[in-house]
Amino acid sequence: MKTKRVAFLGLSIALAMILSFVESQIPALVAIPGIKVGLPNLVIVFLLYRISWKDAVIVSIIRTLLVSMLFGNIQMLTFSVAGAVLSLGSMILLKKTNWFSTITVSIVGGICHNIGQIVAAILWTQTAGIVTYLPVLLLSGTIAGAVIGLISGMLVEKLKKWRF
Template sequence: MKIRKITFAALLTAAALGMFLIEAQLPALTPVPGVKPGLSNIVTLFCLYTLGGRWALRILLCRILLGSLLTGQVSALAYSLSGGLAALALSCLLRRFIPPAQLWVISAFSAMAHGLGQLCCAVLITGTPALFAYLPVLLLSGILSGAFTGAAARAVLVRLEGRFVF
């Protein structure tokens, strides 16, 4: 059982990493740092509902560490970690109150938390509170990208329902 779980988690990590690397190669949608589709979040949400919060955290950490090393953007590690951890923490919390059918809602809120986490990290690192001017832009993009990735994760969960019981 444990080996099946680890193998499945490794598969999800590879999928998340693949999505992250493909997304990193695409040109940025806007000149605003932090605004991106966040496709690898689909895997994090899928993992949260199939393996649980602890495994989702492990996969998230592996994806962030390996993603930073493979893209050569080690300086972005702190931003990815702060955003990713804030998003996952909120997802775990909201999961208790919002049904899985409304995963897009959880995802939209967690994407907003991701933006906020990254922004706080950027303010701390650069020591420039003026960066909070980015907050409305990041929240707005978080609603759009989060709703999309949440709907995508829900579609995958419905499609594969019952196939991954551990």
């Protein structure tokens, strides 16, 4: 691995972690578990489109592990991993098809993240009824994904000439 790549990935992970922290300081607008903007996904979607899906996976995994270790607990890790794996996996596949715009790919990522969280919550609490949160989380995932996709798309466009 080239030194430059190591430094770049380190920087990306640090940025994603800071965004996680910033987001955790924003009080929940809606009283439903799992609703978030997903600011760290700015970094992930940017990497996915501008660099490579492999770098996006590396940054996503390390960021999830570190944030859970620093500020959370093992249970939070389960939720984060479930969301991150589904979200990034779906975005990588959807991007590969080349059928949809960045915003749509990001929206599907947001929704899949929320579905992962619901599934983890159902298994964790052994309560199937949590599925009633699905409609709200579909909607919030769409809005959050659109915002992240829009900004990431703009970043990719603006930093087109930069060499990473």
